[in-house]
Amino acid sequence: MRAFLAVIKRDLKLATRIxxxxxxxxxxxxxxxxxxxxxxxxxxxxxSQLAPAIIWISALLSLLLALDRLFRNDHEDGSLIAMRQxxxxxxxxxxxxxxxxxxxxxxxxxxxxPLLAILLNLDFAQSIKVILTLLIGTPALVCFGAIxxxxxxxxxxxxLIAPILILPLSIPTLIFxxxxxxxxxxxxxxxxxxxxxAAITLLSLVFTPFATALALKMGAD
Amino acid sequence: xxxxGQHAEYIIGAYAITGLLVGALIIWINRDYATQEKRLKxxxxxxxxxxxxEKKV
Amino acid sequence: MAQNASSEPTPQDLGFFSxxxxxxxxxxxxxxxxxxxxxxxxxxxxxxxxxxFYNSPADYQQGDTVRILYIxxxxxxxxxxSYAVMAVASIxxxxxxxxxxDVSAKAAAPIGATFTAIALATGALWGRPTWGTFWEWDGxxxxxxxxxxxxxxIIALWRTFEDQARAGRIIAVIxxxxxxxxxxxxxxxxxxxxxxxxxxxxxxxxxxxPMSMLIPLFVMFFAFSFLFLLLHFISMRAEILRRRIRSAExxxxxxxxxxx
Numbered sequence: 001m002r003a004f005l006a007v008i009k010r011d012l013k014l015a016t017r018i019x020x021x022x023x024x025x026x027x028x029x030x031x032x033x034x035x036x037x038x039x040x041x042x043x044x045x046x047x048s049q050l051a052p053a054i055i056w057i058s059a060l061l062s063l064l065l066a067l068d069r070l071f072r073n074d075h076e077d078g079s080l081i082a083m084r085q086x087x088x089x090x091x092x093x094x095x096x097x098x099x100x101x102x103x104x105x106x107x108x109x110x111x112x113x114p115l116l117a118i119l120l121n122l123d124f125a126q127s128i129k130v131i132l133t134l135l136i137g138t139p140a141l142v143c144f145g146a147i148x149x150x151x152x153x154x155x156x157x158x159x160l161i162a163p164i165l166i167l168p169l170s171i172p173t174l175i176f177x178x179x180x181x182x183x184x185x186x187x188x189x190x191x192x193x194x195x196x197x198a199a200i201t202l203l204s205l206v207f208t209p210f211a212t213a214l215a216l217k218m219g220a221d
Numbered sequence: 222x223x224x225x226g227q228h229a230e231y232i233i234g235a236y237a238i239t240g241l242l243v244g245a246l247i248i249w250i251n252r253d254y255a256t257q258e259k260r261l262k263x264x265x266x267x268x269x270x271x272x273x274x275e276k277k278v
Numbered sequence: 279m280a281q282n283a284s285s286e287p288t289p290q291d292l293g294f295f296s297x298x299x300x301x302x303x304x305x306x307x308x309x310x311x312x313x314x315x316x317x318x319x320x321x322x323x324x325x326x327x328x329x330x331f332y333n334s335p336a337d338y339q340q341g342d343t344v345r346i347l348y349i350x351x352x353x354x355x356x357x358x359x360s361y362a363v364m365a366v367a368s369i370x371x372x373x374x375x376x377x378x379x380d381v382s383a384k385a386a387a388p389i390g391a392t393f394t395a396i397a398l399a400t401g402a403l404w405g406r407p408t409w410g411t412f413w414e415w416d417g418x419x420x421x422x423x424x425x426x427x428x429x430x431x432i433i434a435l436w437r438t439f440e441d442q443a444r445a446g447r448i449i450a451v452i453x454x455x456x457x458x459x460x461x462x463x464x465x466x467x468x469x470x471x472x473x474x475x476x477x478x479x480x481x482x483x484x485x486x487x488p489m490s491m492l493i494p495l496f497v498m499f500f501a502f503s504f505l506f507l508l509l510h511f512i513s514m515r516a517e518i519l520r521r522r523i524r525s526a527e528x529x530x531x532x533x534x535x536x537x538x
Contacts, residue, residue: 151452155438164434165452168427169459172466179473189473196469200462211455214372218447228343228407235346235403239353239396243505246392250513257519264523269530 003088004096011100014073021069022104029062029109033116044121051120052130052181058116059109059134060141060170064163066105067145070097071153071216080153080216090216091209098139098146098208106138129181133197137177140201143208144169150215173200299378301518308511315508322501329494337491343407348494350400352502353393354418357425360390360506364432365457368450378514380446381521383453384436385513389506391429397422417468424463428456442521 015022036054037047047054074080083093110131117127147169148162155161179193298307330348337344363386370379401419402412413419432449439445 147452147455151435151448152438154444154448157438161431161434161438164427165431168424168431168463169456171424172459172462175466175470179470182473196466207455207458211451215448215451218372218451219444228341231403231407232342232345235349235400238399238403239349242392242396242399246389246509250389250509250516254512254516254519257516257523260523261519261526264526264530269526 003086004092007083007088007093007096008100008103011097012104015069015100015104021066022108025062025066025105026108026112028065029058030112030115032058032061034119037120048121048123048126051117051122052126052133053178054120055113055116055130055134056137056174056178059106059138060167060174062109063105063138063141063145064166066101067142067149067162067166070101070146070149072149075153081220084217084220090213094146094209094212094216098142098205101146102139102142106134106142110134110138126181133177133180133194136194136201137173137197140173140197140204141170143201143204144173146208146212147215150212150219153216154219173197176200299376301378301381304378305515305518308515312508312511315504315511319501319505319508322497322504326494326497326501329497334490334494335488341407343404344491346400346404348498349502350397350404351495352499353397353400354422355499356502356506357390357394357397357422359503360386360393361425361429361457361460363510364390364453368453368457371446371450372454375447377443377446377521378518380443380450381514381517382510383446383450384442385510385517387429387433387436389509389513391426391433393502393506394422394426394429398426415471417464417471420467420471421460421464424467425460428460432456442524 033054036050036058040046040050071080074083084090086093113131113134114127116122117130122130144166145162148166151165152162176193176197180190180197182190182193298304326348330345334345336342364383367379367383367386370376371383398419401422405414405416405419406412432453435449435452436445439448
């Protein structure tokens, strides 16, 4: 357990020190969200209707941007090899890294969501719901990102190929995440979407450490 | 050809696209195979071989 | 590649299936199958097309556009079947690290992508007269599109790796992750679709088809499936040769270097 926490602590430290890019991800998230009205127009009604979708898409893109740092640095400086030799199973180390990554990439942008909500004219109740769905849904996005990052870590220019692999896999999360926010249409649908979203997150949390560890092992030998 | 009704252009279009794509795939795969076969022959003619014929890559 | 070549057992002491799957033996036995398969595919296609155009009635609802389904449905089936082949092959690469499994998975991807594209194109051309639009965000069409994206991602991944043996095992992981996800994607898209529009659009699967339509459909099904098998065989053979060329070239380079 102590080793597990140590991995989390190490990754948190690396991401928040100078040169770590936890802040960059938040900035990117805010900018993507803020640039949408320039394309859509300043119509407040329309913006508040589209706001949940805009926030979710921005979060998805920001997390794609952040995933490259998940394993790349560890691969380049050899820490990944050390982790494979560690007493802790690689799957657990990856789980710890997932937690740290979520804390330094997804959590900051969830905290920044109220800012976007104001800019996009989202009312208070909806903002709370958006934050709630992001809290439930982003772990799944981080998980898919980790698989993509692990698969492409040995490729020198893996930056662009990982998002191409991950985006199709993220579709269910996006669908349920945004549908959980929809009002009207079919009653109970948004609640069902919320439950599906939670189910996807739980499933991906269970499977991802194994798939990611497998991909890293296969890439190493 | 029998009369295929008012939507003939869509039906013919669908079959044409399928024919085109499948044809391209067949040509591409066969060309690839022919190229590899020729390269291997050329290498063997030059006396460059793998460790054994049975041992795979 | 090179390191597991030394531990490779000789073909003689392998069981029946292992011998079938040995790349060298595969090259031998698959060669005998190419011509009969090609003839079979041509014959089935000829029969299928004859039935599709001359010997089947127009649908009472869809009219003659039903004839598009005779290629659309088999293409859609192959788009899923190819992925199943890739997934099974991926298990083979991960569990047994079998080189032929890598080859099979790699060869199936472009074929699957092509048939997925065909399914989309014919679906759009069927949709235009039936739905009045080329593209409908219908559950089935949408998940086929996602399928195409997954195929293209995997093909792109194959092309970025230098070392194909390592690529095979890594891509096997993402292929299996995709295989687990495809049903979830399908479900979510269908669900999303019913949420956003009433299910009044005419579905691709009619209620029941008369025998006269089932015959061309079945014949085309088999024609497409055997075509897949044929193309998969040729593509796998090409890939085996490509790997032999690479290892021969590498050996040659090593020899030249050691000779100085």
